[in-house]
Amino acid sequence: MKVTNFFAGLGAGLIAGAVTAVLSTPKSGEELRTSIKSSGSEWKESMNELKARINELKESINHLTEESKTQVPEAVDGLKASLQSWQEGTAPAKEHLQLEIKAIQNSIEQLQAAISKDKDAEEKKKDKPTKIDPKKAENKDDSETA
Template identity: 45%
Template sequence: MMKTSTFFLGLATGSVAAAVTVLYSTPKSGSELRTTVKSASTDMKSKFKDVKVNLAVLKESISHLSKEVKETVPSAVADIKGSVEQWQHSTEQNKNRLEVELNAIQTAIEELEQSIAAQQK
């Protein structure tokens, strides 16, 4: 939020500096210069008001987004956690079955090795 405020402050300051530079570098009579300054002042006030409104809208948007994240993220995390637990539960039977089959294969290999060793003697 600070960086956005700094940006808009810099933008407004730059606009004022540019307006003042243009006003004083242009040859005009006193009344024309006063009219131009008054017009520029009114324009700057309008621009500052727009910046203030935009900052308020931005602040409200950030507040709304923050609130939405606080409400949405915990339920999403809970849903993901539930899905992982459900997946783990559903794969547990397959895991156990695979372990039994691997043990049976390992036993068969050991028996085969013993049989081959016995035949070679």
């Protein structure tokens, strides 16, 4: 709904209401004419004030529109520049963190390999029968009997 249509309807309704109110009052012809003239001049003043306010509103909207056309792109450009400088500032830290992550991953892989070698070695020791040195066995037997 357009604003002009709204105000045109509002004005027509006000005029119709005023005419109905004036004509429905019991007055003499002279009083009625005087009343209509004064009401008409009051309505003209009211309509002129309404037009002035509408024009002020239009001017304000136009001013805000023009202002936003310049300020919004400037703000967007400023945000883009800030984002780019932030990305450039954090790039070395990002690269450093990536290198640290790779080093940690390599260390974990080396630890896993060492752990699996140790487990394999322990399993081989458990699977091999232990060789008994006869001299040590004799010493054990002598010490047990003594």
